[in-house]
Amino acid sequence: MTERAKFSGRIGFILAAAGSAVGLGNIWRFPYLAGKNGGASFLLIYLLFIAFICFPIMTAEIAIGRKAGLNAYGSYKKIGSGSWGSVGILGIIIGILVLSFYNVVAGWAFGYFIEIVFSDLLSVKDYGTHFAHYVADPSDNLFFSMGFMILTALIVSQGIQKGIEVANKIMMPGLYILLIALIVYSLTLPGAMKGVEFYLIPDITEITRHTFLDGVRQAFFSLSLGMGALLTYGSYLHKDQNIVSSAAIITLADTMVAFLAGLMVFPLVFSAGQSPAEGPPLVFMILPKIFQDMGPILGRIVGGSFFLMLCFAALTSTISMLEVPTAYLVDEKKLPRKKTVWTLATVVFIMGLPSLLSQGTKGFDMLNKLSFYHGRDFMTFISDLADMGLTLSGFLLCIFVTYRWKLFNMHEELAIGSPGYMSSGLHHFINFSIRIICPIAMGILFTMLMLEKFFGLDNIF
Ligand code: TRP
Numbered sequence: 001m002t003e004r005a006k007f008s009g010r011i012g013f014i015l016a017a018a019g020s021a022v023g024l025g026n027i028w029r030f031p032y033l034a035g036k037n038g039g040a041s042f043l044l045i046y047l048l049f050i051a052f053i054c055f056p057i058m059t060a061e062i063a064i065g066r067k068a069g070l071n072a073y074g075s076y077k078k079i080g081s082g083s084w085g086s087v088g089i090l091g092i093i094i095g096i097l098v099l100s101f102y103n104v105v106a107g108w109a110f111g112y113f114i115e116i117v118f119s120d121l122l123s124v125k126d127y128g129t130h131f132a133h134y135v136a137d138p139s140d141n142l143f144f145s146m147g148f149m150i151l152t153a154l155i156v157s158q159g160i161q162k163g164i165e166v167a168n169k170i171m172m173p174g175l176y177i178l179l180i181a182l183i184v185y186s187l188t189l190p191g192a193m194k195g196v197e198f199y200l201i202p203d204i205t206e207i208t209r210h211t212f213l214d215g216v217r218q219a220f221f222s223l224s225l226g227m228g229a230l231l232t233y234g235s236y237l238h239k240d241q242n243i244v245s246s247a248a249i250i251t252l253a254d255t256m257v258a259f260l261a262g263l264m265v266f267p268l269v270f271s272a273g274q275s276p277a278e279g280p281p282l283v284f285m286i287l288p289k290i291f292q293d294m295g296p297i298l299g300r301i302v303g304g305s306f307f308l309m310l311c312f313a314a315l316t317s318t319i320s321m322l323e324v325p326t327a328y329l330v331d332e333k334k335l336p337r338k339k340t341v342w343t344l345a346t347v348v349f350i351m352g353l354p355s356l357l358s359q360g361t362k363g364f365d366m367l368n369k370l371s372f373y374h375g376r377d378f379m380t381f382i383s384d385l386a387d388m389g390l391t392l393s394g395f396l397l398c399i400f401v402t403y404r405w406k407l408f409n410m411h412e413e414l415a416i417g418s419p420g421y422m423s424s425g426l427h428h429f430i431n432f433s434i435r436i437i438c439p440i441a442m443g444i445l446f447t448m449l450m451l452e453k454f455f456g457l458d459n460i461f
Helices: 010-021 024-036 040-068 072-080 082-118 127-136 138-157 161-187 192-200 209-222 229-234 243-271 282-293 296-333 337-356 378-415 425-455
Strands: none
Touching: 010 161, 010 229, 010 243, 010 296, 024 040, 024 082, 024 209, 024 243, 024 282, 024 296, 040 072, 040 192, 040 209, 040 229, 040 243, 040 378, 040 425, 072 082, 072 229, 072 296, 072 378, 082 127, 082 138, 082 229, 082 282, 082 296, 082 337, 082 378, 127 138, 127 282, 138 296, 138 337, 161 192, 161 243, 161 282, 161 296, 192 243, 209 243, 209 378, 209 425, 229 296, 243 282, 243 378, 282 296, 296 337, 337 378, 378 425
16 A cells, blocks of 8 residues: 555645646636636626536545545545546546646746846837747747746655645745735726726626636636546545635635736736737736836836746646646556656656647647647647546536435535534535536536537537
């Protein structure tokens, strides 16, 4: 039996799980998806998904991990037996796919940090063009994304506790402080209120099918659900810890960072007279301009800290993504941890190369415009594929808990460390959500995403 490490305590677990959840998804992806989907309407739908679907699924995922005390595959198999282990495998595969492109974006953030502090990012004239050139040029990117993967592997190979716990303790509060400072600054700019309006006053007529589809993918992605990440962290959790309240704190911390990131970005976008619907480059194009306006010294300090925070937010996420397949191989195949980590990191880095080269790199038109994927780029393809997998994985999790593990067993696990749980309303809420709301919603959304992405839903309806 492999001896299983545990988190030092509740704070350690919450920090690591929140570190996993808070990442590029909150600061980079959430604002651009919200910008694309009408701002406040997206926020509204997103919050509904978080509360009614993601929070209950998070408690279930952590409960499975703690009950079984194994990796994603091992836990499903131990509790469910038979072929249920494949749900865990699905999660592990999605995790690897996500890490492959996530690491590329983390490399961009890393590169921007270096450029803003040590080079001339602050003297660029047009940040839109700059970013387009930047992501298309593989030389720096290759270097930075490799650096990022090495950093991730270094930490994971050491075992997860000390490095992660300490890094999170410093970086998470720092992230909050910086976000709030930037919000205060952005709100004082002329025209900022238009951004606030866009972000906070929903226009119901703006809600379309896309709001739901993007909302659910983002909610799942942001909370690190469906990939066995929280399940794996749950397996390192002591029995006397309260899963339900920990999950609530993790959910709140993550949602708060996404919300604040939007509150920072939209006033900036509107005061600069830009369109909020820029898509993925949004944060990389808008923020440097603001740092530039602050002047060379302040701009370097604030901008440098911002991109550094972004790197750390990403790092605590990549660590947990790499931990999932590592735990699987170490538990199930009895492989040595260090070797496993470095091998996985190498494989995932290579898997990320097509994504890295799909952002306009010359000579790689095939990847920039996939013929079988409506001319979209490879990174978008992988990210869509992964998100689809996430909704499927969430759906299967609910089916697993309801019909195989049985809800009362899950509640029993949740009640350990949470004395009043069984008699509380939360118990009924989670029950109803996992049994009814989640599978229906996830099933419908998975089908719609498939139709939309692969078969062009617009042609069908
Ligand atoms: N939640 C992370 C973010 O918002 C991304 C992520 C998705 C993740 N799934 C994960 C991180 C699994 C760690 C493990 O940036």
